[in-house]
Amino acid sequence: MNTQNEAPKTAQKGFLNDDFLLSTDTARTLFHNHARHMPIIDYHCHLDPQEIYEDRPFANLTEAWLYGDHYKWRLMRANGIAEERITGSAPDYGRFLAWAETVPRTVGNPLYSWTHLELRRFFGIDTPLSERTAPEIWERANERLQESDFTRRALIAKSNVKIVCTTDDPADDLEYHRLLAEEEQRFAVLPTFRPDKALNIDAPGFPDWIAKLEAVCGRSASTFAELSERLGERVKFFHERGGRLSDHALDTLKYEEADEDELERIYAKRLSGGELSESEIVRYRTELLTRLIAFYAKQGWTMQLHIHAYRNNNTPMFRKLGPDTGFDALNDLPLTQSLSRLLDRAESGPEGLPKTILYSLNPGDYPALLALMGCYQRDIPGKMQLGSGWWYNDTRDGMRRQLTLLADNGLLPRFVGMLTDSRSFLSYTRHEYFRRVLCEWIGELAARGEAPDDAELLGRITEDIAYGNAASYFGFGKA
Template sequence: MKNFMDEKFLLNSKTAEHLYNNYAKDMPIIDYHCHLSPKEIYENKSYKTITDIWLDGDHYKWRLMRANGIEEKYITGDASSYEKFLAWAKTVPKSIGNPVYTWTHLELQRYFNIYVALNEDTADEVWESVNHQLNKNDFGVRDLIKTSNVKVICTTDDPADTLEYHQQLKESDFETTVLPSYRPDKGLELNREGFTDWVEKLEQSADISIQNYEDFLAALDARAQFFHEVGGRVSDHALDEILYEEATLEEVSQIFAKAKNGSKVSRSEEAKYKTYTLNFLGKIYAKLGWVMQYHISALRNNNSKMFDRLGPDTGFDSMNDGQIAEPLTKLLNSLEKEDALPKTVLYSLNPKDNPVLASITGSFQGEGIPGKIQFGTAWWFNDTKEGMLSQMKTLADMGLLSQFIGMLTDSRSFLSYTRHEYFRRILCDLLASWVENGEVPNDDELLGPIIQDISYRNAEQYLGFQKKTQNLTVS
């Protein structure tokens, strides 16, 4: 029997331990998709209590607390920081089997050197120890990033953002590169409340008077150019539902004018608008040499009462189960036939789509770019042990696991980098199981570089951040 979350956890053979410790453990991190605040990074934000750094804004934990019957007062309400932490400590023992249980203890171990299991009995001990450490001078978010060996962070940014903190970080002495990612979702959801207000913000940031759809496209293009100048190399789209319907520029211009005047558009009009606009944006990304990301099949804000009370991103989303294969392939093909398909990463929140996405990527590879179209890492509800294994096994079944660009945090927490360790342990154990079963040779020269590539170097090369590094091996 193994000890609780010791150095061998998730590593089920000597081979797995060897691969992890010698090839994965000390690789740097590229977090190419997250929701961290560049302002907080620039200002090197610090925290007074573990509640501030751990529970504020973490809807993963909030969902589990609600499932444990905790009153909302102790989750997002006006309870004290200590009361909220104690409510979480009471929930943790009930969460065994959930990845958040593992992440909770990984974060306590790696950042605070605390190895006890968190529960109601140990809550005060953990509270005092963590808070004492947080109040030291060397415990700002930059220190956490440096401790985690993070080389590149790609935040998620609206095209209308000023990117002032990215520019200041670029000029600072902070060693980690912090880059913006271009996420124009608000410009695509023309039926969503706030669309016309957002167009006005885009108009101001781009310094382009948006009188019609062509002006709107010019403003999107101008902001993409600005993001590129600041260092952005990644775009991102939340395609909760994929729609595809071709239309002329004249048709889409009329649809845009209708929405800009505050009117709702039909489903067919929405599909035409999104198809044309996504095609236009894809061409921009290809021209700039960017990576395009599609996050697919989220069903958001399911609980209208709680949405009205707390707003979005508060733990009331789920998987969607719509059909994606035909519209997605048509969307990618519309770019491919014009030689304008950029490097693309496809994620689905519903694991039923894993074989679909893995097979679709194989239809659009090539042009001398290894892994040009990526089946993205297990995301959100799927970044569990079984979810990660399913994603990697499906990728290996249908494509090249060796060209996979690996893990990301998709997080708002500066403590989430332990998820990369979680992922790397699972990766090494998977490859080791193939060795143990005689499916793969026990060959470090084969397996070591693949592990390092998936852990770091594939993302580094794919995203164009640096030249490939030499093998990093721990003796």
């Protein structure tokens, strides 16, 4: 591959060298000359906008690295670490040592690469983490964390991030988004509409959440019709604050229709303390989701559906620690028929189906999702997207599988690329990891003669997947 700023042809050797994962000349050129320096649009994450706004320095490396990171927690448990040193009351240094004990045994797991990428890219530390090196790394990293360029916002900016899309409840007042829009010039923090609490009518706190929604709206949501109106108002409010995406955790997806009278009866029954049948729950969710999809399409938004997580499998640990603590797995329930009926009903409505990204935690769903997506592609380039390898699939193998199946069944050059899906401010190295895997994969196509070794063509595809497609698809322009 010939380019003006030709990357070195000889591959470097050694752990996490400049060419790691880049196994061909084409891959090395694509990464170093095209992907490496592209900005980041993190269009789905779980960072707290209040935390971003307040911009505090981290107390120590454990706070920056291990608080809330159930990826690491699961591996520490697999290593036999006591829960006291993972999520318990052990001092922060003790929790860091627990991770340091575990890291040498993560070789082959992506967290081994991610851990050391974070140490190198953010702290300039190239020493592998272990029990022996832990004291030195702890001291060096904590010194850096007290510097002025290691606050929350500074970490986002130094990662070359231009857009951060947080995940926000419809009843959120988005005040911190407003304040950030007034103050922060280096990047934008935009809300994403996540109405899980509206859809989960069977959740214990549902009536309390309805009261919260009524309070933020200043209007009643005592009927199903009123609830739909309030949610439509919140979609417009999110749009005014820069929101351009919605997101849904559809751990299971079942489709049953209901008329307005039945919906009002189901809603009133729940608010009065009645217990709903499974069919009533499914019908309520189906109908409310259908109305929400129409709101998204009217605003020109992108809808994200995260499908087939199987949550809270360990009952004793759920009771002790609550959700999102590392006890979720993937689901293998039937999917295609219910999803098809949902998408088809939206497409048949006056607003049509919005731009949609489909993620499944079960990679076995990919072929069915891709085949179904092809039935609804029209008008907008890449309108229906297979989401990037999510959660258990954001490994080298999982990313390559997603890229391969997407290319086999669609248009890879229209792919909107990677996201962090993270609560950590140090997770932006995952974009580098993905970009290396992408360049490796494209380079292999050229090496096998399946694609021309064309700098202009392959370079443009690489830059578009790294950044340009997301900017265009979500309506962020040049970001």
